[in-house]
Amino acid sequence: MSEQPSGAEQWRRMLESMLGPDAAAEAMRALESSGMDLSRLESMPGMPSDPSQFAAAMAQMRQVLSADDDGGSSDWKVAHDVARQVAHLGGDPAVSAAQAESARRALQAADLWLDVATDLPPSGGPQQAVSRAEWVERTLPVWRQVADPVGVSVAQALATTMGTDGPGLPEGLDPAAAGLLGGVDMGAMVRKLGRLSFAMQVGQGAGTLAREVFGATDTGLPLLTDPAVLLVPANLDAFAEDLDVPTDEVWHFLAVREAAHARLFTHVPWLRSQLLSAVEQYARGIEIDLRQLEDAVRDIDPTDMEQLRSALAGGIFSPERTESQERALSRLETILALIEGWVEEVTAAAVAPHLPHAVPLREMLRRRRAAGGPAEDTFRTLVGLELRPRRARDAALLWAAVTRELGAAERDELWSHPDVFPTAEDLDDPGTYLSRRESSRAEGADVDEALTMMLEGNLGYSEGAREHDAARAADSAAAESAGSPEQAGPEDDEDPERG
Known part of the structure; x- marks a missing residue:
């Protein structure tokens, strides 16, 4: 029976496997000359007790740090x-x-049904049925755009909390361990792991969503980079199984909702940029609760990705919001609610002549939206952002009133520019939106009329002044002409009777 090697012998073998015999021998001599006891490494926070485990962890960290990191692309490959x-x-x-x-x-x-219910034309993109994995492929680039700013903040906060904010080794770690770490920059490593862990959490949320969504627009965000209309048949069938409604009706109802969203995102040029800029503005202002993060990572091994992911999933964002974040959140919630309300109203009008169960399906979708799901909980934890449009009912009431009083054409004209779009204040009292809008237009007309009168008055004065100036110029010209040699005046020639 072979004898178990001593602790020092285990570390020597580990160093040889990592550095080669000559470099390992030199590292061992340096450690011994420093008076370091290798058995102390086992009690260091976060250090594996088995040298082979430590070697494997360091090899993994080198691989992570040496990966091509063009703007965090390697992190998002893992998230994918x-x-x-x-x-x-x-x-x-x-x-x-x-x-x-x-x-x-x-x-x-x-x-065909939507052509009767809205003046916005079809999106014109491909109409596709996709698997859940294909949904991930199509939408993950936008999730990255939404979540990347938060990932950077999380990574920096994690490095600060673990004492690795600067280059080199973390505070409190014996410098003699530097030889074992092989020159690994622990600050860079922890920041890299923080970004990677956060990206993996986003990937998990996107994967969870892929099992629930009906198309590309369920969240209200424009998750496709190019115009298209998607349906996820596996999720449509799963949803229809629990309903006392024919599957064919469920498919048609959800197809109309998806196509209505696609028309908005394709033909309202400012909508996509407004939504994503509001999300980015909110995300960039996020602050990490360092005390809560410190509690979450206090007893974990930072090289254990599963422990790190679990710690970051526990809720680490400061509950306080900046003024800029509040503005961004208000704008985002308002736009999301108005999108959902418009889609709900237009869908109801489009399917009413065709689907007997249109009303219960509409109510079922409302309840589903209000209840939320695990994916929405994931993104609320990750980004501190509520994706559900909480004021969708108010928005639906507003759009219904506009349609009833002004018609679909003028309703859809409100999407023409952000300046004429309804506001959060309009959602506070959707029943009086039209009367307030009319009062505002009347006040604007009064201002325009006053400005017109002022301009016309100025023009009239200017024309009179020009006529007066022209008359004076004519008199002056006549006077000059009278004083010429051919037609001398009394001012030019002397009177012969004067002595």
Whole structure:
């Protein structure tokens, strides 16, 4: 029976596997000459007791740090893999030919029905049925755009909390351990791990969403970079199983909602930029609760990705919001609510002549939106942002009143520019929106009339002044002409009777 090697021998073997025999021998001599006892490493916070585990962890960290990190791309490659794995949980069947045909028919009918309910034309993009994993592929770039600013803040806060804010080793770590770390910059490593852990959390949230969404617009955010209309057949069928409504009706109803969203995002040029800029403004102002983060990571091994992910998922954002964040959040909630309210109202008008169960389906979607789900909880924890449009009912009432009083054409004209778009104050009292809008327009007309009168008065005065000036110029010209040699005046020639 072979004898278990001593602690020093284990570390020597580990160093040889990492650095080679000569460099390992030199490292051992340096450690011994410093008076360091290798057995002390086992009691260091976050240090694995087994040298082979430590070697594996360091090798993993070098691989992470040496990965191509063009703007965090390596982090999001991992997030992409996580999202796909989560989307596959419970199965992710490929889209069958029958499902693809059902989606095509439903989306074609949706465009025909919507042509009667709105003046906004079809999106013009491809109409596709996709699997859950394909949904991840299509939407993850926008999730990255939304979440990246928060990931940077999380990474920096994590490095500060763990005492690795600057380059080199963390505070309190024996400098003799530097030889074992092989020159790893612990600050860079922790920041990298923080960004990676956060990206993986976003990937997990996106993968969870992929198992719940009906298309690309369920969150209210424009998750596609190019115009398209998507349906996820596996999720549509799963939703229809629990309803006492024919599956075909469910497909048509949800197809109309998806196509209505697509028309908005395609033909309202300012909408996408307004939404994403509000999210980015909110995210960039996020502050990390360092005390709460310190409690979360106090007893974890920072090289253990699972422990780090769990710690970051526990809620680390400061509950206090800046004034800029409050403005961004108010603008975001208002736009999301008005999008959802418009889609709800237009969908109801489009499907009413065709689907017998349109009203219960509308109410079912409202309850589903109000209840939320695990994916929304994930993103609320990660970004501190509520994706559900809480004021969608108020927005639906507003759009219904506008449609009733002014018609669909003038209702849709309100999307033409942010300056004429309803505001959060309008959602406070949607029943009086039209009367207040009319009063505002009347006041604006009065101002325009006053300005017109002022301008016309100024023009009239200027014309009179010009006529007067012209008359004076004519008199002056006549006087000059009288004083010429051919027509001398009394001022030019002497009177002969004068002595």
